[in-house]
Amino acid sequence: MQMTTKKLPPRTLSVAPMLDWTDRHYRHMARQITHHAWLYTEMVTTGALIHGNRERFLAFNECEHPVALQLGGSDAADLAQCAKIAEEYGYDEVNLNCGCPSERVQKGAFGACLMNEVGLVADGVKAMQDVVDIDVTVKHRIGVDQQEDYSVVRDFVGHLAEQASCKTFIVHARNAWLKGLSPKENREIPPLKYDYVYQLKRDFPDLEILINGGVTDNEQIAEHLKHVDGVMVGRAAYHQPLTMMAQWDALFYDDHHEIMSLENLIPVLHDYANMHIQANKGTLLRHMARHYLGLSHGMNGARQWRRMLSDASLLGQNNADLLQQAGMAVGVLQA
Ligand SMILES: Cc1cc2nc3c(=O)[nH]c(=O)nc-3n(C[C@H](O)[C@H](O)[C@H](O)COP(=O)(O)O)c2cc1C
Structure with missing residues (x-):
């Protein structure tokens, strides 16, 4: 509860x-x-x-x-x-x-x-x-x-x-x-x-x-x-x-906190996905990553981001690091 x-x-x-x-x-x-x-x-x-x-x-x-x-x-x-x-x-x-x-x-x-x-x-x-x-x-x-x-x-x-x-x-x-x-x-x-x-x-x-x-x-x-x-x-x-x-x-809402960027979001999503995967209760990377496809909307590299996060064989490895790799591939994260 x-x-x-x-x-x-x-x-x-x-x-x-x-x-x-x-x-x-x-x-x-x-x-x-x-x-x-x-x-x-x-x-x-x-x-x-x-x-x-x-x-x-x-x-x-x-x-x-x-x-x-x-x-x-x-x-x-x-x-x-x-x-x-x-x-x-x-x-x-x-x-x-x-x-x-x-x-x-x-x-x-x-x-x-x-x-x-x-x-x-x-x-x-x-x-x-x-x-x-x-x-x-x-x-x-x-x-x-x-x-x-x-x-x-x-x-x-x-x-x-x-x-x-x-x-x-x-x-x-x-x-x-x-x-x-x-x-x-x-x-x-x-x-x-x-x-x-x-x-x-x-x-x-x-x-x-x-x-x-x-x-x-x-x-x-x-x-x-x-x-x-x-x-x-x-x-x-x-x-x-x-x-x-x-x-x-x-x-x-007149709340001027730092605007969330894909760069700052990826580590949070990575930890979250990792936690669910490690918990081993049947949640797979693809259950989460499918909701992340639109995050690159309007950015350079949007297609590459979507391609990586919807690639069945990459997702099949069930490793949250894929989110970081996709971030690097589109130049949002440093290699
Ligand atoms: C994939 C999808 C599933 C939806 N499921 C529900 C639902 O479970 N309950 C509901 O009240 N409306 C549902 N809707 C309708 C949305 O809540 C909303 O009323 C509708 O999409 C119009 O808003 P929008 O033009 O901003 O998308 C769904 C819409 C979509 C696209």
Whole structure:
């Protein structure tokens, strides 16, 4: 069990929950770059937590705070049980996924289809709040399928605020189309409507409204922050972590520590990878290195870095020194 008594920063910036991407190794790396942005886990279903290997789904590095667990589920009792487990594990927030459009998730009756079941969501949020002291938040879309009207998301948020005292909403500013689009297409094709999210903040000034979707640079973040309380970044924070996040603490949290560089990051990642490999619990270099590919984004030698860190035979040696060798190959570290 890990508990924290640290004062939590505001959710001005956060890194989105991303299945297969924002695992504990990615989050460890992200935390070296930004000390304050909130980090979200991959979605974990209530079924997996209740019946599966908890340690596998919940383990995180102490440095990751503030860290939020995202749950997928719709049964109030199961959600409450999982929220309690998350709190006991030391998570700082539990977030309910009401935005994922995948068919698999729809069969389990959760994710984006919950936008049509606001009563169920309210029951779930209330049940979680009843058993934990950490924040219970909701991540959702602005509508599903052909629901184009602003009133859809307004009523969803209004109902949860009123009936479940939910205070924090993370709004992916596009619809989810439940039929006919893959999850990937559902992050690209339905148009972004940032004005709907801005309007939410105007209509519910006392709620904490975070915007998500399509953000790729700090100028966009600064612009959004004129209208809402926070910005959640997904793909850009994954594909170009240093370019995207290195300035965040200085620009948005008024913390002017030394900006993280690849040169300074490599030794930290090397020690971290070494520790996991030595622990001999099945974590392999490739489980960690796959998240490091984007670190060279925009640099000379970016391709060489990516090539070395995705080379099956080099990774197969399972030796963390590969990170140093890649750093030398691209001229970031001295030979
Ligand atoms: C690979 C991948 C996996 C994702 N998994 C989840 C997830 O588990 N839960 C969730 O709420 N959203 C998930 N998303 C959606 C993101 O959280 C985010 O809402 C979306 O990517 C839009 O933000 P962006 O344009 O900044 O990437 C995922 C996105 C990607 C790219």
